[in-house]
Amino acid sequence: MTIGEGPSGRSRGGKVRVKTARKRSTSSTRWLERHLNDPYVAAARAAGYRSRSAFKLKELDTQFNLLAGIDRVVDLGAAPGGWCQVVLEHRPRARIVGIDLLPIEPIPGVVLFEKDILDDDSEAMIKAALGGLADLVMSDMAANTVGHKQTDHLRTMGLIEAGLDMATRLLRPGGDFVAKVLAGGGDSTLTSALKKAFATVKHVKPPASRKGSSEWYVVAQGFKGLALGSPAPSSLADEHAEPPPA
Known part of the structure; x- marks a missing residue:
């Protein structure tokens, strides 16, 4: 299978491997390989969604x-x-x-x-x-x-x-x-x-x-119906399903 400017193939585990092409950087090759092996990319394509997001x-x-x-x-x-x-x-x-x-x-x-x-x-x-x-x-x-x-x-x-x-x-x-x-x-x-x-x-x-x-x-x-810059209400609820990013 040929992708972009370089050949690629599948390993025994079924993953797509992309060889670095002359005009493609190593980081770009890694990104492409990760993208091709992303199950959400495949699922989005199958479901007709325009993006994995x-x-x-x-x-x-x-x-x-x-x-x-x-x-x-x-x-x-x-x-x-x-x-x-x-x-x-x-x-x-x-x-x-x-x-x-x-x-x-x-x-x-x-x-x-x-x-x-x-x-x-x-x-x-x-x-x-x-x-x-x-x-x-x-x-x-x-x-x-x-x-x-x-x-x-x-x-x-x-x-x-x-x-x-x-x-x-x-x-x-x-x-x-x-x-x-x-x-x-x-x-x-x-x-x-x-x-x-x-x-x-x-x-x-x-x-x-x-x-x-x-x-x-x-x-x-x-x-709460408050535009930014409006006075804050007297009580607030702050809940986190996960710790906020730090």
């Missing part, structure tokens, strides 16, 4: 019942569309709006915008497409990396905080927010804002998230 949302839904009874959903950083597919599968009559800087192939039943969430008119466009306040705002966003670990982390956390800021203006009281976060420092501001705005805040790593990845997911449920 669809299973992360499915696993989070199993644990937190995120998709039950929802009618309006926003997907921030929606490309390539796997999360929208899962929502549509569970709630075919829901109004689903996805937005991403990258183009997304059309999904019947989903409104998609190729746009930066930080643009001044993005919020108004999403609200108009929703036709009301959202029951769930999802974010699988991550900033483009520059190769410097600390800088990449801070850039991604800043993008996540921007997603939360938008979520507090899109959600109905009682609604939920789920977002990818990164383990490590620099997220105390985000955690504080989540505790203030939601009844419960939990950090989890779904099985579909690669063990070697620094990504976690935050699931914030029971939106």
Whole structure:
């Protein structure tokens, strides 16, 4: 079997092995080999999902019942569309709006915008497409990396905080927010804002998230109806299904 620019084959254990090609780095070869042997990649392909991350949302839904009874959903950083597919599968009559800087192939039943969430008119466009306040705002966003670990982390956390800021203006009281976060420092501001705005805040790593990845997911449920910057209520509930990333 030939993949890319180099030959590959299967070992006796059934795993695909990829030889390093002249124009492919060793790290790229390792990534490709891991991708080809990933059971979630195979399962996503078999199920017709656009990405393996669809299973992360499915696993989070199993644990937190995120998709039950929802009618309006926003997907921030929606490309390539796997999360929208899962929502549509569970709630075919829901109004689903996805937005991403990258183009997304059309999904019947989903409104998609190729746009930066930080643009001044993005919020108004999403609200108009929703036709009301959202029951769930999802974010699988991550900033483009520059190769410097600390800088990449801070850039991604800043993008996540921007997603939360938008979520507090899109959600109905009682609604939920789920977002990818990164383990490590620099997220105390985000955690504080989540505790203030939601009844419960939990950090989890779904099985579909690669063990070697620094990504976690935050699931914030029971939106209090407070935009960021509003006075905090007198009592807060802070629960964790797993210890928060440190």
